[in-house]
Amino acid sequence: MSDVFYRKLHKQLPVIVKGEGVWLTDAGGKRYLDASGGAMVCNVGHGVAEIADAIAAQARKIAYVNGTQFSNEPVEELATMLAARARWAAYKSYLLSSGSEAVEAALKLARQYHVERGDLARRTIIARTPGYHGNTLLALSASAREHYRRVYAPWLLDVVMIDAPYPYRAGALGESSPAMTGDALETAILSAGPGNVAAFIAEPIGGSSTGASVPPPGYYARVREICDRFGVLFIADEVLTGAGRTGKFFGLEHFKANDGKPVVPDIITLGKGLNGGYAPLSAMMATSAVVETIAKSGGDFQHAQTYSHHAVAAAAGVATLDYIERNDLVERAATMGIRLLQRLREAASSGEAAELVGDVRGIGMLAAVELVADQATKRAFPRDMKVAETLVACALERGLVLWPNVGHADGHDGDLVMIAPPFTLTAVELDELCDRLRDSLAATAAKLRTSKVL
Ligand code: PLP
Numbered sequence: 001m002s003d004v005f006y007r008k009l010h011k012q013l014p015v016i017v018k019g020e021g022v023w024l025t026d027a028g029g030k031r032y033l034d035a036s037g038g039a040m041v042c043n044v045g046h047g048v049a050e051i052a053d054a055i056a057a058q059a060r061k062i063a064y065v066n067g068t069q070f071s072n073e074p075v076e077e078l079a080t081m082l083a084a085r086a087r088w089a090a091y092k093s094y095l096l097s098s099g100s101e102a103v104e105a106a107l108k109l110a111r112q113y114h115v116e117r118g119d120l121a122r123r124t125i126i127a128r129t130p131g132y133h134g135n136t137l138l139a140l141s142a143s144a145r146e147h148y149r150r151v152y153a154p155w156l157l158d159v160v161m162i163d164a165p166y167p168y169r170a171g172a173l174g175e176s177s178p179a180m181t182g183d184a185l186e187t188a189i190l191s192a193g194p195g196n197v198a199a200f201i202a203e204p205i206g207g208s209s210t211g212a213s214v215p216p217p218g219y220y221a222r223v224r225e226i227c228d229r230f231g232v233l234f235i236a237d238e239v240l241t242g243a244g245r246t247g248k249f250f251g252l253e254h255f256k257a258n259d260g261k262p263v264v265p266d267i268i269t270l271g272k273g274l275n276g277g278y279a280p281l282s283a284m285m286a287t288s289a290v291v292e293t294i295a296k297s298g299g300d301f302q303h304a305q306t307y308s309h310h311a312v313a314a315a316a317g318v319a320t321l322d323y324i325e326r327n328d329l330v331e332r333a334a335t336m337g338i339r340l341l342q343r344l345r346e347a348a349s350s351g352e353a354a355e356l357v358g359d360v361r362g363i364g365m366l367a368a369v370e371l372v373a374d375q376a377t378k379r380a381f382p383r384d385m386k387v388a389e390t391l392v393a394c395a396l397e398r399g400l401v402l403w404p405n406v407g408h409a410d411g412h413d414g415d416l417v418m419i420a421p422p423f424t425l426t427a428v429e430l431d432e433l434c435d436r437l438r439d440s441l442a443a444t445a446a447k448l449r450t451s452k453v454l
Contacts (some may be wrong), residue, residue, distance in 0.1 A: 013276050019046025023420050024401070026157065030125040032396070035421050035433050036403035040207065040240050043273040043333075044323050045422035051319040067166070067309030068094075068130030074314035081284055082270070082416040085249045088262040090288040094301070095281065095309050099239035099271030100134025102282035103201070105303050106267045107138050110199035110233045113290050116297040122198040125157075126188050126232075128164035130209035130408045133201060133237050144202055144209070146411050161445050162188045164206060165215035166368060167380065168359045174379040182222030194230040199267075204251035207240035207403035211416040213362055221264040225382050227266075233290070236265035239282065240366075243273030244324055244364075244423065247334030247364030248273075258315055276323075279316035288429050329423040332385035336423065337352070337364035340430055344369065344419060347434040353441035354385070355454055365423050368405075369437075373454075382411035388415035392445055400433065402440075 010255055014026040017362055022045060024032040037043060044051070065072055069295060095101050107125060114122035129131065129144030140148060141157040149156060158260065163179035170177050178184040189197050200223065206213035227234040236280040241251030248254055250268065257263045267290065271282035296302055299434060307313070341362050348357040358372030373381045381387040388404035395402045395417075408414040421433065448454040 004151055010065075020048070021045045022425050022433075023218065025240035025310045030399065032401050033421075033429065033433055033436060034401045035395075035419050035437070036401055036417075037420050037422055038277060038401075039272070039403060040420040041272040042247065042277040042422050043093075043243060043245060043274075043365070044117060044276040044320055044327075044329065045424040046277075048276070048323060050280075051276065051323060053315060053317050055247040055278060055312055059312050061290065061311075063312050064307075064310060066306070072301065072311040074308070074311055074318050075309045077418060078283075078314045078317045078321070080147060080320065082283060085321075086285060087426040091268070091285040092288060092291050094284045094286070094303075095314055096305060097307050097313065098134070099237075099269065100136040100139045101305065102239065102271055102284045103133045103139040103142070103235075104107065104239060105284045106138050106235050106237075106286075107142065107199060107401045108282065108303050109267060109286055109290065109294075110235065110303060110374070112302055114198050114234065114292050115295050116299065119195075120150060121196050121202040122231075124160055124192045124197045125198045126160045126162060126185065126192070128202055129161040129411070130166065130206070131161075131164050131203060132201075133205060133241075136412075145412065153374050156372060160188050160192055164202075164210055164213070166206065166210045166408075167216075168212050168213065178293045180216050182218070182219050182226065185223060185224050189226065189230050189232060194232075197225045197232045198228060198233050199233040200227055200236055201235040203237045203239075203241060205241050205246050205254070205366065207366075207404060208416075208418050209367075210367045211370055211405060211418065212363065214254070214361070214363050217255065220252060221258045221400040224257050233266040235267040237269045239269050242268070242274075243276075243321070244330035244333050245273050245299050245364060245420065247330065247337050247368050249307075249330055258358050273324070274320065275313065275316050276320040278320060279313040281310070281313040281317045281319070285316075291373035324423075327424075331334055333365040335361065336425060336427075336430065337366075339422075340419070340425075341367055343430060343434040344437065347438035348441060350438055351442060352437045352445045355445045356448065357443065359361065362419070365420055365425075367419040368416050369419070369441075380408075380413035381415055383413045384406070385448070387444065387448065388417055391415075391417055391440055391444040394443040394447070395436065398440055398443075400436040400440060403436075416422065
């Protein structure tokens with residue numbers, strides 16, 4: 001009997017004792033292929049000795065000083081590395097521990113930016129559904145995840161939700177629907193009153209919420225143009241898509257602004273792949289225009305956390321980014337991603353596996369398999385069938401780790417699994433992943449047939 005208070009209260013969790021590359025080993029010696037890198041975190045693979053060594057070396061030098069009293073070397077270095085990667089504007093990085101914290105800080109910064117300019121009415125946040133930005137109360141307010149929100153609804157803020165671009169479920173209008181063109185954002189700003197809107201937050205490419213859905217090419221040019229016209233800050237939540245996951249360092253780099261130049265977000269959030277899982281580390285990057293507005297007022301950023309700008313966490317970030325750079329892992333994510341998608345499509349369309357797959361999509365090392373009860377109508381399975389969970393359990397039995405997401409079809413129903421392996425996955429491991437996925441899909445279809453769902 002464990003003394004740990006786990007989030008999952010009805011599950012006996014295997015104890016992992018070792019990780020190496022894409023492989024995990026539990027205390028009983030069973031090996032698992034980590035096809036989701038945990039929660040789309042482990043981009044450089046498990047057990048990278050040089051990252052572990054960099055963390056240990058920093059802990060020996062100095063583990064912690066408070067970020068309001070001192071700076072430290074890895075924090076300076078990491079901020080410079082991030083600024084170099086977002087070279088289209090001057091950004092300063094505020095380092096935190098989790099994606100939720102980075103989002104929380106980004107939304108608060110947007111509000112403070114407007115307050116310092118004397119634009120006090122600007123308090124409305126616009127976000128997208130489906131969409132996810134974290135589980136602290138402000139981040140959760142901006143997240144369309146009904147099952148997480150329900151209990152805390154009385155404590156959540158009103159955030160205006162617009163439909164996310166979701167090509168597979170865009171309906172009859174397809175690319176000309178307001179969700180896909182970006183018109184939905186303009187309509188929402190006009191209806192909230194342009195002078196009331198502080199920020200628009202979006203995942204540049206859908207994470208688990210829309211299962212690796214890629215918006216149409218012109219979407220972010222339109223978003224940037226609308227935000228500029230109405231004085232609204234654009235926050236790109238790259239917690240999941242950042243650090244190379246989609247085959248570019250930032251997911252937003254897949255898009256261009258109207259002038260053909262990069263789309264410049266006012267604020268960027270990073271987490272997950274920034275640390276590769278080696279330490280709790282996230283970043284909130286803000287353009288110097290935003291930071292200077294606050295500095296000019298004579299005040300400081302009104303957001304305090306004991307573990308911001310943490311030296312050991314930052315050392316993990318520096319070592320992870322170094323490792324990505326030296327091993328060309330962003331390019332590898334782009335090229336292996338093409339092969340991954342092709343092999344996933346083959347696996348998902350073979351034999352019994354094909355019976356429940358509606359769509360296989362993705363970009364770089366971020367892919368999803370969406371499961372449907374009816375392929376012609378795209379009808380989702382009723383939520384109480386727990387189809388995504390069944391597939392994840394079947395996969396785990398076969399030594400394959402997948403990440404489920406539910407509720408995306410209509411806010412309640414919808415089943416998909418994410419495939420987001422470390423970028424270091426070899427071609428042989430990729431084939432192994434797809435074979436295990438095919439067998440897991442077939443086993444899930446067989447179970448559903450036994451219970452007369454298929
Ligand atoms: N933003 C996005 C896009 C995410 O996918 C997540 C987590 O899945 C978060 C924010 C929250 O990050 P964390 O779970 O580290 O708090």
